[in-house]
Amino acid sequence: MSRKMKNKIVTNLLIERIAAEGKCVGHHEGKVVFVQNVAPGDVVDIRVTRGKSSFLEGEAIHFHEYSKDRVNAFCSHFGTCxxxxxxxxxxxxxxxxxxxxxxxxxxxxxxIEIPEVKPIIGSAHTQYYRNKLDFTFSNNRWLTREEINSGxxxxxxxxxxHIPKMFDKIIDIEHCYLQGGISNEVRNQLRDFARTHQLSFYDIRKQEGLLRNLIIRSSSTGETMVIVQFGANEAGPIQLVMNFLQEKFPSITSLLYIVNLKKNETFHDLDVITFSGKDFIEEEMEGLKFRIGPKSFYQTNxxxxxxxxxxxxxxxxxNGDEIVYDLYTGTGTIANFVAKQAKQVIGIEYVEAAIVDAKLNAQVNGLDNTLFYAGDMKDMLTDDFIAKHAKPDVIITDPPRAGMHEDVVNMLLKLEAPKIVYVSCNPATQARDVALLTEKYTVDKIQPVDMFPQTYHVENVVRLTLKS
Known part of the structure; x- marks a missing residue:
């Protein structure tokens, strides 16, 4: 089926709605057709890129009509990035x-039987809202068809x-509307400096090259962290790059670098070297300060x-009398945020470095009613742990996109805390977990929050109340 359908042209396809993962949907000869970079109301011709017995995927090659809900994309990289x-x-x-x-x-x-989902809490800023971006150096820039055909x-x-689904192709970014401040200037000037001085950009296939990765973090307090990841341990060129950034951008408050000779860009197991400034930046929320190190997780909006x-x-x-368990606490942001309204908050997180940050943030803010533990959630949340720390009155859980392990869900059912507040960046796995919890709980509040304008991603908060 797929070979017969691939590259077939489907004409005058009406795009009807948006489905999961931001793809739009139309119908052709009884099959669902998924198309990207279109809008509901568009009428398009598509080229089929994948064909199955029950659905097709395709790319728009011609527009007959444009949707009334379309707006002009503001970024020159839209459609490729x-x-x-x-x-x-x-x-x-x-x-x-x-x-x-x-x-x-x-x-x-x-x-699941649910109450009415509240209107989403939209973002006041739909551009320049991110506080962290990762850029990749590459000696294999993505070329447009026009560039290739020019010879x-x-x-x-x-x-x-990275170009979607192409691990070794990088689109060279001139201006990104995701992060404000000095982000665009730092990226562009560092790239131009490296080209001028003929410093090697990383070759991901050969796993070699000096310049590998650039991370820029900013905070609402006006601080900026820049991390350069080098793929070769060459003292002279590293010093050259870091001196350039320090002199060109004196507003950088935390200038760091990493030498990474591994086959991937993760650096949680590597030393981060402070070249100048502090080794952290600070966020602030209702007077609470949160230190964010190079390895810390913090919500990117x-x-x-x-x-x-x-x-x-x-x-x-x-009301101030509750024992609160904060599962998947990360750097303890939620735990520390609610601590003043609780008797005690106990945070559990798999990443040990994050727990170090959580404890530090509690100390910085003078909070003495928080406890933090590192370990795998399904192994930590046991009968012995509960007996030692008292049964929770409220459980807050904010797991990764994959949701909660089945053992954790079963323990929540066993604990029978009066309230569970479930925060998720993936409503699909959240719904799966909540369906299991409805054995003993009722869903009584649902509030989506838009953390990522211009994308299909949505954060969602659900409250579950124990059935009487």
């Missing part, structure tokens, strides 16, 4: 579809983002993180 796939859809409609995504995951997939030689060294945590705290309805 995979970062902001919904730039062409107006923001009000983006929010409508994200809320509907939550409804669909819970009612159609989870088959000319082009600059192949690039600093930017600071303003919306505050909205998310306020919803979480409101759903918990704390």
């Amino acid at each position: 995979g970062g902001c796939k919904w730039q062409h859809i107006n923001y009000d409609l983006q929010q409508t579809y994200k809320r509907q995504q939550v409804v669909d995951q819970f009612t159609r997939i989870g088959k 000319e030689d082009f600059e192949r060294n690039a600093l930017g983002f 600071s303003a919306q993180a505050y909205e998310l945590y306020k919803v979480t705290r409101d759903f918990a309805e704390l």
